[in-house]
Amino acid sequence: MALNHEEKDEISTNILHDLSQTAYACSSLIPISGGTANFVFRGIHRDGTIIIKHSTNFASCNRDFPLDISRCIFEESMLNYLQDLPISLVKTPRLLLFDQVAYTQVHEDFSDSIDLKAVIFSGSLSHSVAKFIGYNLGTWTRSFHTWASTRTLYAEQNEPMRKLKYLITYGSFIEVLERFPEVLGTHKATLEEIEARSTKELQTLADDGLQDWGVIHGDFWSGNVLVSQSHKNNEPGLFIVDWELAHFGHRSYDLGQMIGDLYERKYFRDAEPAMWIIQALIDGYGPIDDDMAFRIAIHTGVHLICWCIRGPAKDTPERMSGIIRIGMNFMLKAWEKDKEWFQDTILASLFN
Missing domain, CATH: 3.30.200.20 (Phosphorylase Kinase; domain 1)
Incomplete structure (x- = not known):
């Protein structure tokens, strides 16, 4: 209430x-x-x-x-x-x-700015500016992840928000899929393996020295990126806000959440600029290995499954089950490490 x-x-x-x-x-x-x-x-x-x-x-x-x-x-x-x-x-x-x-x-206060979500839906975002936004978000995210890996940050101890993030993602996606039995089919056992890995990884510590782990933003989506409205040469300023969920986690969580959030804009509202931003974001982040790419794909899928059912229904039951199926397939094919399957998806550039 x-x-x-x-x-x-x-x-x-x-x-x-x-x-x-x-x-x-x-x-x-x-x-x-x-x-x-x-x-x-x-x-x-x-x-x-x-x-x-x-x-x-x-x-x-x-x-x-x-x-x-x-x-x-x-x-x-x-x-x-x-x-x-x-x-x-x-x-x-x-x-x-x-x-x-x-x-x-x-x-x-960045008073001369609006959030990226609103910019995407404005109808005035050009291809060149969308690419600029996506690429610079990608390079900044890589820079932030690298920077965070060289420091001992207090956010490493943010266990309450780390557990909350798990609860609303990997701790929830199977329950969501069970509401769509026609989508879940016979895949529950495989998906439970993904859930089990994530549950085990809640015990991962900062001093374990694992690759691609470190302090992450933790709530990296288009609503937490502000874009200046007045700018020169089609190069707007960008501002990353809302850092209370920063915690120790896998870096794929930041990228997977942003990609999943942007794809939702395309799927439900046919916002083509979201796709331009996704591709530029991946390009801007730079080279990654296959393990990181599959991790990003899995988290993108988790986001699509868990976030689209929050709040009022965004579309018809058929359209809702459609995006749930896309998210589940991202997870399954990434778990199988099927690179070839991803070549015909929005995530193809993760593997190129």
């Missing part, structure tokens, strides 16, 4: 009062929609606007869904570490203030 208007107003009032004692006092707060975990506002400050992110021990969209409040502490740590990333066209927010008592963060 969501909070009522009076309860939401009380949160806003308390935030305004707390900020009034700081350099980030605001005259008003404007709620920002789209998030489900935290209460997020755009604050009107004397020097412009700022983003205020307030965390509670439950999801902002549902008070009955508990969330470990330590997530905001891990995000604060990540935002500070990320300022050491090499300078590029892709940026992350500066943390301006963190109130550890109220669990409230103040971030810089």
Whole structure:
């Protein structure tokens, strides 16, 4: 159950009062929609606007869904570490203030930007700009993964969000498939092997020294990529936000989630720019070995299975089962290491 208007107003009032004692006092707060975990506002400050992110021990969209409040502490740590990333066209927010008592963060506001999801659906995204966005997201993601592998980051200890991520992906996909028995068919035993590997890997530690493991963003999708609206030479600035799910995991999880999310835009809304971004993203990330490619394919499949059933039905039952089948086939063929099968799919370039 969501909070009522009076309860939401009380949160806003308390935030305004707390900020009034700081350099980030605001005259008003404007709620920002789209998030489900935290209460997020755009604050009107004397020097412009700022983003205020307030965390509670439950999801902002549902008070009955508990969330470990330590997530905001891990995000604060990540935002500070990320300022050491090499300078590029892709940026992350500066943390301006963190109130550890109220669990409230103040971030810089990229006010001249909208999220990538909205850009894809705008109808004005050209092929060249889509390729620019995808390629730079790919190169940045590779740079971030490489950078994170050379540092000891506090987010390695973010076990609550790591377990939550598992719960809503590998811990759920078989249950989802069981709602589509005509799709699941006789494949449950093989899929349980994939689930078992992922369950075992929850015990993997940062000091195990395994290839392709490290701190990942953890919630890498088009809603957490902001794109500047004013730019020169068709080269918009890009901003990666929402770092509270950063945790120790396999790097394929970031890439698989983004590819799966973008493909959903194509499948349900016929948004062709999403496909341009996928191909450029893969190109930008650069060379990977077969194991990484198959891992990305598996996670793309998990995303397609688990995310498309969240919220209201996105299409007819036939179309829903269609994308579930695509996701399951990605998983099965990657588990079988069938490179040839992928040559006629959206993931072909992972193997080229």
